[in-house]
Amino acid sequence: MKAGLTTREPEMLARWEHAGLYRQIQDARRDAPLFVLHDGPPFANGDVHMGTALNKVLKDFIVKSRTMLGFRAPFVPGWDCHGLPIEFKVVKESRGLSPVEIRQRSEEYARKFIAIQRRQFRRLGVFGDWEHPYLTLDPSYEAEIIRTFGRLVEKGLVYRGKKPVLWSTGAQTALAEAEVEYAQRTDPAIYVKFPLVSGTGALEGAALVIWTTTPWTLPANVAIAVDARAEYVVGDFGGTTLVVARALLEAFAAETGLALTGEIAVLKGEDLQGLQAQHPFLPRTARVITADFVTMETGTGQVHIAPGHGKDDYIAGQQNGLPTLSPVDDYGKLTEDCGMPQWTGKYVFAVNKEIVEFLRENGSLLAAQDYTHDYPHCWRSKTPVVFRAVEQFFIRVDDLRAGALEAVDTAVWIPHWGRNRIAGTVESRPDWCISRQRTWGVPLPVFYDVSGAPILDPAVVEKVAVLVAAHGTNLWFAKDDAWWASELGLPPGTSRRNDTLDVWIDSGVSHEAVLRKRPELAFPADVYLEATDQHRGWFQSSLMTSVAMNGCAPYRTVITHGFVVDKDGQKISKSAEYKKPTHAEHFVDQYGADILRLWVSSVNYTDEVPFGEEVFKQVAERYRGFRNVLRILLANLSGFSGGDLSGATGIDRWVLSRLQEVIAKCRAAYEAYDFRAVFETLNQFCAVDLSAIYVDITKDRMYCDAADSPRRRATQTVMQACFDAVTRLLAPILVFTADEAWEFAGRAGSVHLETFPEPDAAWRDEALEKQVEEWLKLRGVVYQQAIEPARQAKTIAKPLEARITLQVPADQIARLEEAKNELEEFFIVSEVHFVPGPEVAASLAKSPHAGCARCWRFLPSVGQIAAQADLCDRCAEAVTAIAECADGDMGTPSPHQPIAD
RNA sequence: GGGCCUGUAGCUCAGUUGGUUAGAGCAUGCGCUUGAUAAGCGCAGGGUCACUGGUUCGAGCCCAGUCAGGCCCA
Numbered sequence A: 001m002k003a004g005l006t007t008r009e010p011e012m013l014a015r016w017e018h019a020g021l022y023r024q025i026q027d028a029r030r031d032a033p034l035f036v037l038h039d040g041p042p043f044a045n046g047d048v049h050m051g052t053a054l055n056k057v058l059k060d061f062i063v064k065s066r067t068m069l070g071f072r073a074p075f076v077p078g079w080d081c082h083g084l085p086i087e088f089k090v091v092k093e094s095r096g097l098s099p100v101e102i103r104q105r106s107e108e109y110a111r112k113f114i115a116i117q118r119r120q121f122r123r124l125g126v127f128g129d130w131e132h133p134y135l136t137l138d139p140s141y142e143a144e145i146i147r148t149f150g151r152l153v154e155k156g157l158v159y160r161g162k163k164p165v166l167w168s169t170g171a172q173t174a175l176a177e178a179e180v181e182y183a184q185r186t187d188p189a190i191y192v193k194f195p196l197v198s199g200t201g202a203l204e205g206a207a208l209v210i211w212t213t214t215p216w217t218l219p220a221n222v223a224i225a226v227d228a229r230a231e232y233v234v235g236d237f238g239g240t241t242l243v244v245a246r247a248l249l250e251a252f253a254a255e256t257g258l259a260l261t262g263e264i265a266v267l268k269g270e271d272l273q274g275l276q277a278q279h280p281f282l283p284r285t286a287r288v289i290t291a292d293f294v295t296m297e298t299g300t301g302q303v304h305i306a307p308g309h310g311k312d313d314y315i316a317g318q319q320n321g322l323p324t325l326s327p328v329d330d331y332g333k334l335t336e337d338c339g340m341p342q343w344t345g346k347y348v349f350a351v352n353k354e355i356v357e358f359l360r361e362n363g364s365l366l367a368a369q370d371y372t373h374d375y376p377h378c379w380r381s382k383t384p385v386v387f388r389a390v391e392q393f394f395i396r397v398d399d400l401r402a403g404a405l406e407a408v409d410t411a412v413w414i415p416h417w418g419r420n421r422i423a424g425t426v427e428s429r430p431d432w433c434i435s436r437q438r439t440w441g442v443p444l445p446v447f448y449d450v451s452g453a454p455i456l457d458p459a460v461v462e463k464v465a466v467l468v469a470a471h472g473t474n475l476w477f478a479k480d481d482a483w484w485a486s487e488l489g490l491p492p493g494t495s496r497r498n499d500t501l502d503v504w505i506d507s508g509v510s511h512e513a514v515l516r517k518r519p520e521l522a523f524p525a526d527v528y529l530e531a532t533d534q535h536r537g538w539f540q541s542s543l544m545t546s547v548a549m550n551g552c553a554p555y556r557t558v559i560t561h562g563f564v565v566d567k568d569g570q571k572i573s574k575s576a577e578y579k580k581p582t583h584a585e586h587f588v589d590q591y592g593a594d595i596l597r598l599w600v601s602s603v604n605y606t607d608e609v610p611f612g613e614e615v616f617k618q619v620a621e622r623y624r625g626f627r628n629v630l631r632i633l634l635a636n637l638s639g640f641s642g643g644d645l646s647g648a649t650g651i652d653r654w655v656l657s658r659l660q661e662v663i664a665k666c667r668a669a670y671e672a673y674d675f676r677a678v679f680e681t682l683n684q685f686c687a688v689d690l691s692a693i694y695v696d697i698t699k700d701r702m703y704c705d706a707a708d709s710p711r712r713r714a715t716q717t718v719m720q721a722c723f724d725a726v727t728r729l730l731a732p733i734l735v736f737t738a739d740e741a742w743e744f745a746g747r748a749g750s751v752h753l754e755t756f757p758e759p760d761a762a763w764r765d766e767a768l769e770k771q772v773e774e775w776l777k778l779r780g781v782v783y784q785q786a787i788e789p790a791r792q793a794k795t796i797a798k799p800l801e802a803r804i805t806l807q808v809p810a811d812q813i814a815r816l817e818e819a820k821n822e823l824e825e826f827f828i829v830s831e832v833h834f835v836p837g838p839e840v841a842a843s844l845a846k847s848p849h850a851g852c853a854r855c856w857r858f859l860p861s862v863g864q865i866a867a868q869a870d871l872c873d874r875c876a877e878a879v880t881a882i883a884e885c886a887d888g889d890m891g892t893p894s895p896h897q898p899i900a901d
Numbered sequence B: 001g002g003g004c005c006u007g008u009a010g011c012u013c014a015g016u017u018g019g020u021u022a023g024a025g026c027a028u029g030c031g032c033u034u035g036a037u038a039a040g041c042g043c044a045g046g047g048u049c050a051c052u053g054g055u056u057c058g059a060g061c062c063c064a065g066u067c068a069g070g071c072c073c074a
Helices: A002-019 A021-028 A050-068 A084-093 A099-123 A139-154 A215-220 A246-256 A311-320 A348-362 A398-408 A418-428 A458-471 A474-478 A481-488 A503-508 A510-515 A538-550 A584-591 A593-602 A613-636 A650-671 A675-697 A699-704 A710-730 A735-744 A766-792 A810-818 A820-827 A873-885
Strands: A158-168 A173-175 A180-195 A207-212 A223-226 A231-237 A240-245 A262-268 A276-278 A285-290 A302-305 A365-378 A385-395 A412-414 A525-531 A555-561 A564-566 A609-611 A802-808 A831-836 A841-846
Touching: A002 A021, A002 A099, A002 A584, A002 A593, A002 A735, A050 A099, A050 A525, A050 A555, A050 A564, A050 A584, A050 A593, A050 A650, A084 A099, A099 A474, A099 A584, A139 A158, A139 A458, A139 A503, A139 A510, A139 A538, A158 A311, A180 A215, A180 A246, A180 A276, A180 A348, A207 A215, A207 A302, A215 A348, A223 A311, A231 A246, A240 A246, A240 A302, A246 A365, A285 A311, A302 A311, A348 A365, A365 A385, A398 A418, A398 A538, A412 A418, A418 A538, A418 A555, A458 A474, A458 A481, A503 A538, A510 A538, A525 A538, A538 A555, A584 A593, A584 A613, A593 A613, A593 A675, A593 A735, A609 A613, A613 A675, A613 A710, A613 A735, A650 A675, A650 A710, A650 A766, A650 A820, A675 A699, A675 A710, A699 A710, A699 A873, A710 A735, A766 A802, A766 A820, A766 A841, A802 A810, A810 A820, A810 A831, A820 A831
Parallel strands: A207 A240, A223 A285, A412 A555, A525 A555, A564 A609, A802 A831
Antiparallel strands: A158 A173, A158 A385, A180 A207, A180 A365, A223 A302, A231 A240, A231 A262, A276 A285, A802 A841
């Protein structure tokens, strides 16, 4: 059967595609109320991983179940195509490519993986408009990205500022983290005095001391950071009054030879906050600020802050309103802004030495050593990297924050704590830097006039959008400044740069580019569903752009799922040491897509989601349970052409009643996106109510009653209802198996065109359900106390050989006697007698009667009919009836044809 | 280090507003059946509810802390 799935599923897939099943479903729901699940685009890179599969299958559960709940639920899959990981791979493969070439190859790369992932998603049984996905590299999509930027400009939400980036002075380009490699190099480590110019008492005449390994950043110094809670000593160090963190006094003495000779005062870092200290060579002061990244590992506990030359420095600068200075050019040479003419034009790593000498001469230098450390280098030019502030464009998040927080509360967050998570990130996020110095992306549509000032004009941006919609963004890279200037009616001399937009803008505007553009969709979406990392990612970028443009959230409900973890609860590492399979294809090839889907339905997706071989083996067992139940129902229904419930017994009505509950529970669970509850409910119903109880008990009548006996027909009617409902309810999960069963049952069309069954209150019978619960308790006693011991003792082999004596409280006997025949069937024994007693107890005797050759029950009627001496009265009658209307030998029941194996 | 979250049998999960000996399915063991048979049925074993304190007549459920794990920041 396992082997069956992996070959049968692709066959069914081919049939679906040939028949255009997705189209059929959409057509069938043409006038139904709309339900939009908007696909968050996966990155077009790599194979479909278990996490991606989990995400897509959950989405498919929603789309299919809403469809079966009566909605029109289109699914337009998408891919995120731009971005560094692709560009990086392309550039790594072959160097020296022009931007146009990089973009060509990046697109090829993205399209290759879109094709691969699309095949893998389809293989999972995910329905959608796979022929027309949305791609962020489509010219029409790119144009929407550019238009959105224009709208943001129009609303005054975009500004230009400086921010430090990793910069390769060898390649004159910004680098991403991934493009940096670490190598050892030796730099001067220096201790520098900053005399205090404010401060009274003990601090009068004292100097702060910083430690740095990048002397060339001193011209950009604007502050000194201390740890607010740490203790600092103001003391005499061989004639000069210095401030040093207490924790570093010893190390300071060892490194500089300056030992504390007299303690003047002790202060907390926070007491130093706000003081001004004289810059060692520039006519300005550095302000003392506090920062939580100050450590007591090296230095003095006082950190030189140059916001233009470090990430921490920049953040601290933003928080304290400090200017971002960065007097370094593209080649790593100091510019005249450094304020020291003798250093201007010199390479920063060369000028270090001169700076140190200068400090030594002017008395600011307390000590200098060579310091060897791991330092980032450009992976391409191998030159040491600098942090350098460059012009960037930002979105004013402060102007959006209040609106975004309000919008958060208009959406439903599943699980509910998702609300806190996104609110937290929205509250704390700084302005959004939307420019990147990359090639594989949508160009930042900004021009510069001859003086170098940016032209931020929505009308110009719109013109760019129109050109891009027609020709794609390659145009930006293929044409020169003069072409663009003339095309857009800008003055000659207008130039443009090679910045691209942050890829979070790409996917973050999908509500504009997809929800509003596709005729079959609508804004806002009913549901967004992604992993929890997207609270900071797509959920937030989409929220910000939508609040900016629409003043509301782009979604009504946001569902998040956890990450997949292996069965030990460890995260699935992408590193080389992690050897276990993590690709969906591995599990699909081994077990089948339906089993992968059943796995998704069986876990609590709001937590971390465990998987692994053991988990899959277990799920595969459960799959067999479902499959076998469908099979036996189909087998029992073979030749059945409709009937009624006139011959129904208690157990039939009980199953029918239970079925109504199952239907109601499953529908409610699907509505609440609680697929695990669907799984549990159907599993319980199939494994226990149907397999262990109903089907087992009714075997006797299915095999031995006359084919058209009212009792048998009633049972088939009930089984028909069970099969029909279970197959439909299972369809969103076991997409292939359910449709296969539907086909075997002779139904026209796909089960995926159907709707879910609706519970019929008329069939609910809670009194009966209670009664059967009591019977089940009695059955437990019968098996525990009578049948099981007798089997172990080899008194009997099968329960039908047993005559049970059941002791029950006297007041219950009359009621039980009434149901005596049903209880014999229910216990699957030949005879039951009731005797009064203080408590429920069961005992057993081997039946004194002969066994019927046909139904295997031991009954007094066996042998009473001379013509059929080995049969009981019921079987004799059934055989006679068969003989009258048929010619074949039907004395024993024919095994039903195995169906759907 | 900070924010959000998770931790119940070997596995996946239930455990209603705190209230009797904590449940299910699967897996395991033993047995039965051989008319669901690369199936089916029965019985059994298995949990100091992560740990430690606290509130309460009573806590898997409430509170605090610890440990372990996840995501996002730093």
